[in-house]
Amino acid sequence: MNKEIVINLNELDKYLQKINLVFPTENVLNQKIDIESVLNYYRNSSVVYSFIHSYKGSYHLALNYDGIFNKQGFFAQLNEIIELINLSNVKNVLELGCGKGFNSVFLAKKLPQIEFSGIDISEKNLKIAKSKSNRIQNLYLTYGDFQKLDFEDSSFDLIFDVEAICHGSDARQVLSEVFRVLKKGGQFVVYDGFRQNGFESLPDNLVEAAVIVEKSMSVNSFEEIDSWLEMAGHVGFKVKLKKDLSQYVKPNLAKLQLLARKYFEFPFLAKLFVRIFRKYTMLNCIAVLLLPFTMYNKAHCYYKIILEK
Ligand SMILES: C[S@@+](CC[C@H](N)C(=O)[O-])C[C@H]1O[C@@H](n2cnc3c(N)ncnc32)[C@H](O)[C@@H]1O
Numbered sequence: 001m002n003k004e005i006v007i008n009l010n011e012l013d014k015y016l017q018k019i020n021l022v023f024p025t026e027n028v029l030n031q032k033i034d035i036e037s038v039l040n041y042y043r044n045s046s047v048v049y050s051f052i053h054s055y056k057g058s059y060h061l062a063l064n065y066d067g068i069f070n071k072q073g074f075f076a077q078l079n080e081i082i083e084l085i086n087l088s089n090v091k092n093v094l095e096l097g098c099g100k101g102f103n104s105v106f107l108a109k110k111l112p113q114i115e116f117s118g119i120d121i122s123e124k125n126l127k128i129a130k131s132k133s134n135r136i137q138n139l140y141l142t143y144g145d146f147q148k149l150d151f152e153d154s155s156f157d158l159i160f161d162v163e164a165i166c167h168g169s170d171a172r173q174v175l176s177e178v179f180r181v182l183k184k185g186g187q188f189v190v191y192d193g194f195r196q197n198g199f200e201s202l203p204d205n206l207v208e209a210a211v212i213v214e215k216s217m218s219v220n221s222f223e224e225i226d227s228w229l230e231m232a233g234h235v236g237f238k239v240k241l242k243k244d245l246s247q248y249v250k251p252n253l254a255k256l257q258l259l260a261r262k263y264f265e266f267p268f269l270a271k272l273f274v275r276i277f278r279k280y281t282m283l284n285c286i287a288v289l290l291l292p293f294t295m296y297n298k299a300h301c302y303y304k305i306i307l308e309k
Contacts, residue, residue, distance in 0.1 A: 005254035006261070007296040012205050015264070015289060022270045023282050025212050033220040035121060035145070038167045041218035042122045044280035057100035057128060060163040060191070061302065062252040069251035076248075077162050077191045078106050080304070084189065090114060090157040094181070096146040096174075097121075097164020101129025108139035117156075119144030120164075149177045156182055160189040166219045171228060175235045182309045188237065190305040191245070194225040196298045209290045210299040216287040225303060237307035246301045253292050260289035 006015075019025060031037070055062075055074045062073025081103075085093070091114065095104045098118030108116040118141045120126050126141060133139045144150055146161075147168055159178050168174045178188050199207070214221050223231075229239055263270055263285050270282075294300040 003254075003258055005250065005257055005292050005296075007292045009203070009206065009293070009297055012209060012290075012293050015293070016205065016209065018264045018267070019212075019286055019289070021267045022264065023286065025208075025286070028212055028215045028283070028286070029208070031215050033167075033215065033218055034169060038218045039122055041280060041283075043124055045284055046124065054100075056102060057132070058102040059099040059125075060102075061249040063191075063245060063248045064251040065248050067248075067251060069255050073248075073252065074102070075106065077304075078103055078110075081107065081158075081160055081189060082110060084187070084306075085111060085114060085158060088157070088187070092156050092158075093117070094119070094151070094156045094159045096159065096161045096178070097167070098129055098141060099125045099164070101125075101132045101141065103160075103162055104139055104141065105129070105132045105136065108133070108136050112138055114138060116140070117142070117151075119146065119149075121145050147173045147177060149181050151181045153180050154183045154186075157186050158189065159186070160191075162191045163193065165190065166192050166194075166217075166222055169220055171223050172231050172235065175232050175237070179235050179237060179309055184309055186309045187240070188305075188307040188309075190303070190307070192303065192305075193219070193222050194228060194301050194303055195222045196301050197224055197226045199224055199299060202297075202299055206294065206297055206299050210294040213287050213290045213294050213300065216283040216290075222300060225301060229305070232305075232307050237309060239305070240308050241304065241306035243304045244301055245304050246295055249302050250292075250296070253288070253295065256288035257292050260285045264289060 055071050058074045063076035064070055064073040093114055093116050095118040098104045098120050104116050104118040116139045126143060129141050133141055146165060147170055159182055165174050182188060
């Protein structure tokens with residue numbers, strides 16, 4: 001099997017058909033994602049993440065700036081956040097959707113003089129995160145919804161998100177809440193997936209693939225990048241940085257897609273696999289199979305954004 005990433009749109013219909021042979025995507029396309037679906041997703045897909053993707057509990061894509069997959073890429077977002085913290089007068093930091101604690105635990109250990117907080121709605125993920133942070137004095141992890149932050153106004157110097165706020169159902173609400181709890185001059189750093197501008201005018205098969213990717217990852221729909229930035233402006237933020245990092249997640253996506261393609265080569269085995277590991281394993285495989293098509297044909301993108309209050 002060709003080990004190169006497959007992104008050519010001529011191949012997309014073939015893969016959509018293969019997927020449909022194993023798992024009818026009609027149900028996926030019509031699914032409405034809410035907090036309960038997000039919780040179910042993380043309750044049920046943690047096995048897949050642990051085996052094939054998640055390095056030391058990280059739940060995000062590696063950023064490989066040299067174009068070659070390397071596990072150090074899982075720390076790239078964090079090293080950039082450290083640089084930013086060191087450049088500014090930051091005393092306290094909040095992570096939205098801290099998952100199993102990979103980011104906050106790493107940062108709190110590296111920067112013991114800074115107070116870190118992390119929130120997540122998944123008790124399962126939080127339990128794992130807390131088990132890693134037992135002896136870390138400058139890290140406080142707690143249950144919390146980023147759409148309804150349980151913190152006083154102007155509490156934090158820096159708030160960050162790595163691939164969590166895409167799960168929100170109300171982007172304006174998230175931005176307003178972050179704006180409220182940031183101090184004046186504070187920064188909101190985002191590494192996340194978005195829809196490219198002009199999404200609606202893409203070919204039908206690409207839009208279908210993109211919606212399948214989103215729903216399979218328990219995202220109701222990614223925000224269109226410029227609409228989201230405009231929303232941030234209305235909330236009161238200034239855009240300090242907008243950087244398209246899509247090409248740097250390619251090595252990680254290539255690795256994941258190769259695994260998923262192997263899986264869909266044998267529909268009978270794949271069906272058996274779904275019976276044993278249930279629906280969520282399948283959804284993860286579908287997402288990573290199609291994501292390279294949508295990411296490199298201008299449907300999806302991966303951005304680093306810095307907003308300032
Ligand atoms: C892809 S994981 C990323 C975890 C972590 N940021 C990382 O990079 O490893 C997304 C996390 O966001 C959490 N999440 C989803 N919706 C949330 C919400 N409304 N409030 C807080 N956390 C949420 C999920 O439970 C999950 O742990």
